[in-house]
Amino acid sequence: MNNKLNIGLIGLGTVGQGVVKVLSSYDDIEIVSCAVKDLNKKRDVEVKNLTTDVYSIVNNPEIDVIVEVAGGVWVLEPLLTAIKNKKHIVTANKELLARHGAQLFDCARENNAAILFEASVAGGIPIIQAIKTSLKANNFDCVAGILNGTTNYILTKMEEDNLSYDDCLKNAQKLGYAETDPTNDVEGYDAMYKIALLANIVFNKRIDASKIYCEGITKISPLDIKSADELGYKIKLIAQAKKVENSTDLDIRVHPMLVWKSQAISEIKNATNAVLLKGFPVDKLMFVGPGAGEFPTTSSVVGDILQIKSEITNSDAILPMQTCHHHDYANQISVDETVNSYYLRIEAQNKLGIIGQIGLACQSFGVNLSSILQKGINDNGSATIIVVSEDCREKDINSMIETLEKTGDIKVVNKIRVM
Template identity: 40%
Template sequence: MAFKIGLLGLGTVGTGTAEILLNPEGRHPLIQDITIEQIGVKSLEKKRSIELPTNIFTTDLEAIVTNPDIDIVVELIGGLEPARSLILSAIEHGKHVVTANKAVMARFGPEIYEAANNAKVYVLLEAAVGGGIPIVEPLKQSLGANRFENIIGIVNGTTNYILTQMTQNGVDFEEVLKEAQALGYAEADPTADVGGLDAADKIAILASLAFGGKVKREDVYCEGITKITSSDISYAEKLGFVIKLLAIAHKVPDTEKLQLRVHPTFVPKSHPLANINGVNNAILVEGQPLGQVMFYGPGAGSGPTASAVVADIMNIVGVLHSNKKAENLDPLLSCSPQNYCVVTPIEDVYTRFYARFLCADVPGVIGHLGMAFGDHSVSLESVVQIGFQEDLAEIVVVTHKVREGNFRSAIEEIRSLNAIKNIPSIIRVL
């Protein structure tokens, strides 16, 4: 039985997907049952790196999602619109959907899933998080018997590459960013990556899958790496840490509340995520009775992401092979999140902090710092004067686990002290 797909987009991932489908030898036999019926592109004149019949190309993307001969629509154009509208139109016309679009699914997932469940079609998105790393399907299937407690991930290859280069070569952010752009690891406008927005989309998706509720993307606290300096990298090294941009979903014990956040983090060198370098991604999942398991591998690129896209296509084809019109959706493939998750405000999150202060070299400044923190119930693990920057003393503080709102209040008071000239860095500690 042949299943026909419509491919929206033939960029890096679209080309990789087509290459797999056109070369089934040595791969799973199901791939032989999948044919490319149409491909939607911006320009018919553009030269392609892959040979395909010219008659399957079209610039009319709506014609693909409404084509009665197409079984599965594969959305790889990215962005919010027209991707969202095309996905919904495909669902309305009875098409199953495979997408790599984390931005659309993080913001409009509940709407899309509701439409898909009503239409009795599947929407699969393995490629939207972690590139070639299998994480979506394991959360839904292989690990589904667990009560999840934590998902902690390095889920953006661009920022991980930048932080790795800063750590290993002692260079500053701006220099490494230019290098990453030249190598194709960072976009011309890198805001979504270095600002943490891409990682926030991904953790919103993973949290919804793991904890079984809808997640409002705007509830994910988001902080990027643009303020990380080589000095912070150096101090992290001295204190036994490395700095990583982490995406964290944490179930608060004995409550229905979640903590959802993305931010640079001091990670102990002994932690499994500390040695994930370059453009690689890794996602650490903790649950009961499983304990800890980590998924690691290439988080982007044509081959890895296309691998995940084709795996989703195969999953749908496998289920439909004996029943082309699904009367009942497989609950292990479909998603039916119910209520919205209750997300803890960032002020009520408990975590450790690293802070670096530049102070006038006067007697009693460390005492004033300690008093201000103490007045706001912020317990200090260590206070160290590292040295001097010009005529200013450089003091590094590491706290115990404290309520973030209390820490912020203490910082506001400290900023008003005459001896405190600048607070260059505040970074959370895992």
């Protein structure tokens, strides 16, 4: 190729328009054509050759790189066509890569094409390239983080303003932090796709996203946040992937967690994202920054475009570090086999012997308690009891809860794992 890079853009929404604005200052990069759904929509930017025919872009021989910022899994076939036409791909699409990455990366390898996806995890934080290149020397034990800005915003507002989940969700929707249908964010699916991608490059294994345990924030109440606060914790939606001790199996999950206030990640507020890594020889790292938004996300997309440009301008090929080399799937353990410390919010009848019943059930299943908190009796005559356990197996705490609830006097209203 000559020194000019020709781009085919798919999507001209929040991120696509940011990409057009930032690329307008590059004389040697041209957006040749752009696919959208609605040609008549009003936009902040002008792009030549706007089309609804995505195949006219992926089959255009003039185009070197496809920048896909449309979202959704419908782009799988067009992108496979682009790769077979020897085009490199830059994408921000975590769902597509988490669900169909194996097919896309196999196709890319066969066609000597690169798929760069920095924007797909944690928006503006340059975590993918850091893991693939500067941190390549490391053997990682764990990657974890706050990977969804919407849920972190809701949890921050619940804590700071003492509001219910529903009220905070409505505010987040008004301010544009949450979509009209917030399911993907609040049920944890968005974070699940992102941790699948991170685990994939951190552990050099393919990850089956459908096997990742995923629980969102919809059951968190102001009472949980207040109780956690009294015990010295904040509540965050944490996505994590870690090696199981003395094994190559992986424990990957997304769920709310109590985080000690002394841990730096507890300070991550509002829509900010954070990624923690622990490995040898580097030890512990934390990356913090904007996890979404037009310009932070554009920073990552354009960074990938420039990376491809600099490499293919010099050698007509992509550095091996940028391509995917692993084929094996990780063995992912089920959540039942995981080991955690747990916070339980218990509602009990105000009867003699309730604490004794909790103690007996804990003893039967080998669950040791580290804290227990009860403040008087509620107006309706029930008692709210908060307990925090030491580390135990998920299936044991679940059996213990089942036994407690069979008494009819005790209900475990919420179970939250502790980080």
